[in-house]
Amino acid sequence: MSDDGQNSAEKDLAKKNIRLAIILGLIAAGFYIGFILFYF
Amino acid sequence: MYEAVLHDDHHDHKPTGIGRWLFSTNHKDIGTMYLVFALIMFFVGGAMSMVIRAELFQPGIQYVDPQFYNSMVTVHALVMIFGALMPAGVGLANWMIPMMIGAPDMALPRMNNMSFWILPFAFTLLLSTFFMQGGAPAGGWTMYPPLVLQLGDGLPYLVFAVHFLGISSIMGAINIIATVFNMRAPGMTFMRLPLFVWAWIITAFLLIAAMPVLAGGVTMLLTDKFFGTAFFDAAGGGDPVMFQHIFWFFGHPEVYILVLPSFGVVSQIIPTFSRKPLFGYTSMVYATASIAFLSFFVWAHHMFTVGMPLTGELFFMYATMSIAVPTGVKIFNWMATMWKGSMTFETPMLFAIGLLFMFSIGGFSGLMMGITPVDFQYHDTYFIVAHFHYVIVPGIIFGIIGGIYFWLPKWTGNMYDEKLGKLHFWLSAISVNVLFFPMHFIGLAGMPRRIPDYNVQFADWNAIISLGGFVFGLSQLILVWVVIKCVRGGEKATDQVWEGAHGLEWTLPSPPPFHTFTTPPEVTDATAHS
Amino acid sequence: MPVDKLKKIVLGVTAVSLFMMSGTALADYMNVLNLTEGVTPTSKMVYDLHMIILYIVTAIGVVVFGVMCWSIYHHRKSKGAVAEQFHHSTSAEITWTVIPIIILVIMAIPATKALVFMEQTGDAEMTLKVTGLQWKWKYDYLDEDITLISSLSQDSNDARQMGSGIDPNTVENYLLDVDNYVVLPIKTKIRILTTAADVIHGWWVPALGWKRDAIPGFINDNWTYIEESGIYRGNCAELCGRDHGFMPIVINAVPKAEYAVWVEEQKATKLATAAGADKEWTKEELLEKGKAVYAANCVACHMAEGQGLEGLFPALKGSAIVNGPASEMIMQVLNGKNMMPAFKNQLSDVDIAAVITHERNSWGNTAADTVQPSDIKAAR
Numbered sequence A: 001m002s003d004d005g006q007n008s009a010e011k012d013l014a015k016k017n018i019r020l021a022i023i024l025g026l027i028a029a030g031f032y033i034g035f036i037l038f039y040f
Numbered sequence B: 001m002y003e004a005v006l007h008d009d010h011h012d013h014k015p016t017g018i019g020r021w022l023f024s025t026n027h028k029d030i031g032t033m034y035l036v037f038a039l040i041m042f043f044v045g046g047a048m049s050m051v052i053r054a055e056l057f058q059p060g061i062q063y064v065d066p067q068f069y070n071s072m073v074t075v076h077a078l079v080m081i082f083g084a085l086m087p088a089g090v091g092l093a094n095w096m097i098p099m100m101i102g103a104p105d106m107a108l109p110r111m112n113n114m115s116f117w118i119l120p121f122a123f124t125l126l127l128s129t130f131f132m133q134g135g136a137p138a139g140g141w142t143m144y145p146p147l148v149l150q151l152g153d154g155l156p157y158l159v160f161a162v163h164f165l166g167i168s169s170i171m172g173a174i175n176i177i178a179t180v181f182n183m184r185a186p187g188m189t190f191m192r193l194p195l196f197v198w199a200w201i202i203t204a205f206l207l208i209a210a211m212p213v214l215a216g217g218v219t220m221l222l223t224d225k226f227f228g229t230a231f232f233d234a235a236g237g238g239d240p241v242m243f244q245h246i247f248w249f250f251g252h253p254e255v256y257i258l259v260l261p262s263f264g265v266v267s268q269i270i271p272t273f274s275r276k277p278l279f280g281y282t283s284m285v286y287a288t289a290s291i292a293f294l295s296f297f298v299w300a301h302h303m304f305t306v307g308m309p310l311t312g313e314l315f316f317m318y319a320t321m322s323i324a325v326p327t328g329v330k331i332f333n334w335m336a337t338m339w340k341g342s343m344t345f346e347t348p349m350l351f352a353i354g355l356l357f358m359f360s361i362g363g364f365s366g367l368m369m370g371i372t373p374v375d376f377q378y379h380d381t382y383f384i385v386a387h388f389h390y391v392i393v394p395g396i397i398f399g400i401i402g403g404i405y406f407w408l409p410k411w412t413g414n415m416y417d418e419k420l421g422k423l424h425f426w427l428s429a430i431s432v433n434v435l436f437f438p439m440h441f442i443g444l445a446g447m448p449r450r451i452p453d454y455n456v457q458f459a460d461w462n463a464i465i466s467l468g469g470f471v472f473g474l475s476q477l478i479l480v481w482v483v484i485k486c487v488r489g490g491e492k493a494t495d496q497v498w499e500g501a502h503g504l505e506w507t508l509p510s511p512p513p514f515h516t517f518t519t520p521p522e523v524t525d526a527t528a529h530s
Numbered sequence C: 001m002p003v004d005k006l007k008k009i010v011l012g013v014t015a016v017s018l019f020m021m022s023g024t025a026l027a028d029y030m031n032v033l034n035l036t037e038g039v040t041p042t043s044k045m046v047y048d049l050h051m052i053i054l055y056i057v058t059a060i061g062v063v064v065f066g067v068m069c070w071s072i073y074h075h076r077k078s079k080g081a082v083a084e085q086f087h088h089s090t091s092a093e094i095t096w097t098v099i100p101i102i103i104l105v106i107m108a109i110p111a112t113k114a115l116v117f118m119e120q121t122g123d124a125e126m127t128l129k130v131t132g133l134q135w136k137w138k139y140d141y142l143d144e145d146i147t148l149i150s151s152l153s154q155d156s157n158d159a160r161q162m163g164s165g166i167d168p169n170t171v172e173n174y175l176l177d178v179d180n181y182v183v184l185p186i187k188t189k190i191r192i193l194t195t196a197a198d199v200i201h202g203w204w205v206p207a208l209g210w211k212r213d214a215i216p217g218f219i220n221d222n223w224t225y226i227e228e229s230g231i232y233r234g235n236c237a238e239l240c241g242r243d244h245g246f247m248p249i250v251i252n253a254v255p256k257a258e259y260a261v262w263v264e265e266q267k268a269t270k271l272a273t274a275a276g277a278d279k280e281w282t283k284e285e286l287l288e289k290g291k292a293v294y295a296a297n298c299v300a301c302h303m304a305e306g307q308g309l310e311g312l313f314p315a316l317k318g319s320a321i322v323n324g325p326a327s328e329m330i331m332q333v334l335n336g337k338n339m340m341p342a343f344k345n346q347l348s349d350v351d352i353a354a355v356i357t358h359e360r361n362s363w364g365n366t367a368a369d370t371v372q373p374s375d376i377k378a379a380r
Helices: A008-039 B017-022 B027-055 B066-101 B109-131 B155-182 B195-226 B240-274 B281-297 B299-306 B310-322 B324-338 B347-370 B372-378 B382-412 B418-445 B456-488 C003-021 C024-031 C041-074 C090-118 C154-159 C256-276 C283-297 C326-335 C349-360 C373-379
Strands: C126-133 C136-141 C146-150 C182-185 C189-196 C201-205 C210-214 C220-225 C230-236 C249-254
Touching: A008 B155, A008 B195, B017 B027, B027 B066, B027 B109, B027 B382, B027 B456, B066 B109, B066 B155, B066 B195, B066 B240, B066 B382, B109 B155, B155 B195, B195 B240, B195 B281, B240 B281, B240 B299, B240 B324, B240 B347, B240 B382, B281 B310, B281 B324, B299 B310, B299 B372, B299 C210, B310 B324, B310 B347, B310 B372, B310 C090, B324 B347, B324 C041, B324 C090, B347 B372, B347 B382, B347 B418, B347 C041, B372 B418, B372 C041, B372 C090, B372 C210, B382 B418, B382 B456, B418 B456, C041 C090, C041 C210, C041 C220, C126 C182, C126 C201, C126 C210, C146 C256, C154 C283, C182 C256, C189 C201, C189 C210, C201 C249, C210 C220, C249 C256, C283 C349, C326 C349, C326 C373, C349 C373
Parallel strands: C126 C189, C182 C249
Antiparallel strands: C126 C136, C136 C146, C189 C220, C201 C210, C201 C230, C230 C249
16 A cells, blocks of 8 residues: 555545544643653 | 455455565554464463463472562563553454444554554563563562662663553554544444444543553653652652552553453444344443543552552542443443344354353452452452453453454454364363462462462462463463464355344455455445444 | 263262361361451451452342343244344333442442541550561561561471472461561550551551551551450562562460560560670671571572572672672672662661671682671661
């Protein structure tokens, strides 16, 4: 599976997925960093 | 595995050689890798438990130094929890979620690959500590300071292994949430999702909330040892008990992270073999969510003996008892699914029913332990060991194994050997009780946990327990045989495989092509969850 | 195999098992099935609560498993059952939500009462401070200024070494016996403080009805009131390192008068031992004492010939520290390192001086000097 030959609908879906992943990743990382800042 | 369908499907070309696995972005292959890795780690962890049971077979120290024994106890748990149970769950999720929701793959296929390959790396870090000065971690999987800080060279490896495992789990969780939120086929509304998918959505949120806390806690262990902090050192103004709060704030949601996917599997299996829809779909979703929500409020029941104020002890007692309610709702709903159904008892159903009986036994001892004043006698004894092994082994693991038998024909296109499957079930079910039930007795009678030797009054039960353990361990080899035999061939499986099976995954060929649902399917109530 | 032969075998095995379980065997057997009632008001309250909860969950189990078994039997396809298709019932959901809640509330009431009772540590008549060490217990009778150190008894310690050749069945109270019993008066409210000197330990005597963690740097407050004289044995209940399983607790509960006599005896002994630390010891005296201290505290890890265990416990034989300057070795023994405990908390100046002298003169080590108790005292 490669990114070539993606149509615009697939590109939109990929954007949505990456955006949600970044948000969730920031939440998880945020918990960790917040934890560190709080305690350290 | 996919050879049978290849020649028919021009678009089913797939990579070959080692690159296929190293660089995979395919949810089926990655699911397979997770499951194979989990199975290997299950035997690694299992071998450690055999060392434990061999030493405990008789009073006296026969085989291993007590320090090494403590390492076995510690690493057995770490390997089982992080190397076998969690990867197996994610493996089942990877295989089944896209097919269940009508999606072509997971939302982030490359991150999916990375999530998997972190695991062998992390376990290399962890297991390499056996060869270091000071040996492998030996302070329990719970890693309480100050004891864990007495570990020699291995401490940073332990901490970094835990960090990497956490990163892998979090990435997996993100992937699952993005997949289910963004890639459901049209018509696949949330309330039409199979309960396995719901279980994983909820588990994924638990992972995101809980794993960073564990990461923070072990980071603090590292800085206490090497960077002059004193989080857990009273002499420096710190408190060892704070680590316990941090650990168990992760640790309690963690046990639900482990069990909810297995509950999800049971919710797929029981309706199928009862030929009847799952009873109380909405209640099941809410009960699962309630369990997950409540799991954040009960952590201190793992620490009732640290010397908490009375108010704290009472709060955590009441909160812990309350989790019995949604858990009971789930058991009753499964029973109501079976009730007035038309049941057959193929291997997946045997494991699911086994879970209902024996997870409940674990639930009963758990309720007993939740009663704080009595827990003062149970805590840190074999009663606790009995409880958590009941919920883990004939609970979580039977769920995973049930799922493997349930879905093997779909994955491989071949029916597994039903006679062998049943043999595996009965040997496991009987030996698991010989192994873990007597632990209730010796715990009540006064045997503490995490000890390599004991007073002779406990000898008879320990001998019986060890025998049960040896039989149980050997019985799991049957599973390996079943899987290998099934991959190689067997009676051809239909698309639906099981007479009572409903759901999008059962509309696909067995085995499914490398890429499925490249065009989204049509979803109506008829093709939605069972 | 013919059915008759199988029946005979099963019958035979059952008969033998029952026979083996008869008499005292059965009584012993029953001891290893359940919690002890114990000898304090707390332990009895806890036991009763445990039994009530056990009965309740058993009853629930019988009902739930019974229904499941019946359904498995009756609703089988092979029996001709045809599946109905109902899949919800609000009244059922409410019923099986509300009834468990009621049962839980019923359980919570006596549980709360018991916990409140257990937390009342006031009005004690005496105080015992318990300190957990790797791997022994130290007891300070705060009102009497007496200190005891209580370690696993020598015969248990010998038998538990790997390859000892000693059958644990021949050791009385194997792993549950100590050199110095904790003598306590019965019918007295005793405040028990638990703490630790190195890592977290757990102090547990089942007959008293509770356990509590012993946490370094913190003090936990507990109490007991022992109603009957007797010997009560317990264990460390929190993983604390290599010998977590080898640091038991033994209480000797005696009538108050006997306790008072024991206290006087202890005070007299204490005066006698204090004298030893200030004098100059001969090499022979130190070596003799050091050998005993080594056997009780060091041999488990560093082994009988000082050879240690590859990868885990360094060898003392030929060790750079043992053969180097005495001052460095004294610091290591006092303060510990990684898994080695800080012996300053658990051994006296005399003991430490003796064991260091012993090690520096054994197994071919070349240091061959002596270390006096006064050297240790100065180094602390």
